Amino acid sequence: MADKLAIGIDIGGTKIAAGVVDEDGHILARLRRETPTTDPLEVIEAISGITEEFRRDHHIAALGVGAAGFVDASQSTVLFAPHLAWRNEPLRDSVARRTGLPVMVDNDANASGWAEWRFGAAQGEADLVLITLGTGIGGAIVIDGQPYRGQFGIAGEFGHMQVVPGGNQCECGNTGCWEQYASGRVLMRRARAAAEEGTELGLKMLAEAGAIDRIEGSLVTQQAKAGDAEATEWIADVGDWLGVGIANLAAALDPGMFVIGGGVSDAGDLLIGPARAAFSRTLTGRGYRAEARIVRAHLGPEAGLIGAADMARLTARRRRPANPSARARVRAAAKSSRSPRRRR
DSSP states (O other), X not given: XXXXXXXXXXXXXXXXXXEEEOTTSOEXXXXXXXXXXXXXXXXXXXXXXXXXXXXXXXXXXXXXXXXXXXXXXXXXXXXXXXXXXXXEEOHHHHHHHHHOSOEEEEEHHHHHHHHHHHHSTTTTOSOEEEEEESSSEEEEEEETTEEOOOTTSOTTOGGXXXXXXXXXXXXXXXXXXXXXXXXXXXXXXXXHHHHHHTOHHHHHHHHHXXXXXXXXXXXXXXXXXXXXXXXXXXXXXXXXXXXXXXXXXXXXXXXXXXXXXXXXXXXXXXXXXXXXXXXXXXXXXXXXXXXXXXXXXXXXXXXXXXXXXHHHHHHHHHHOOOXXXXXXXXXXXXXXXXXXXXXX
């Protein structure tokens, strides 16, 4: 068991979710913290504290961090995080120094995609594209059973594809990004506007939240599941934009499966149904080609920490130096197998 447990930490725009994960993807212990978004050092302090707490009860072999940002190809530096205060942050080395553990850093969506491929909805698939709908849109690509990160490490940032030139302002600095039309932020924006306008749905959500600035997109999902027609329409609109974007990705990548995760996916078929319809309606070559399946993720919000832990454990095993006694045995075996030179 000594090398089978790893810590996975999923750092999002508002929360840190952490767990101790075994080699089968089971979570043995969990912790949650608020994300300190204004000071990178506070995030490192939080990771260190979580690690110390887990190590009191578990022998930990490695630590994996899934970060909501652009991570470089060496899986060490967070280049840019639109929703966090990270710019060229050497996260892997900083955390390794504080914890003394082998550390792996990757984009949080890459970690989720790996978890779904290893343990979740995409087991048995050669290729998959994961799309996570949360505050924004994250993405991950697995090709032939390997995560695809691109030349510079930041492949999968689907949320920042421009779908409406000159459209809504995005936190990344551009306008009209896909995540401005198909994410939890869209539902939150519409819900808060409805509360300010005093609509029936808006007032319901205001009563639930207590204040306009506390209204989140999850309340829209709650109202839609309860049968509210307007909330259902809002989620269908997000699903429609989701399906159009998936059709574009299918034209470029042609995977066998798209897995939809993130908090907005809690809407289930209220979201996935319209997405499938829009996908079939806008797919290039529709009617003359096979269509990828669009399914909901199986591992839920814990996919990121499960994937980060598993990737860290596998990376640590590959990097582990050979045992000196094992090397000696190999050399001895090789020496004894050599034929002695014939003396002349």
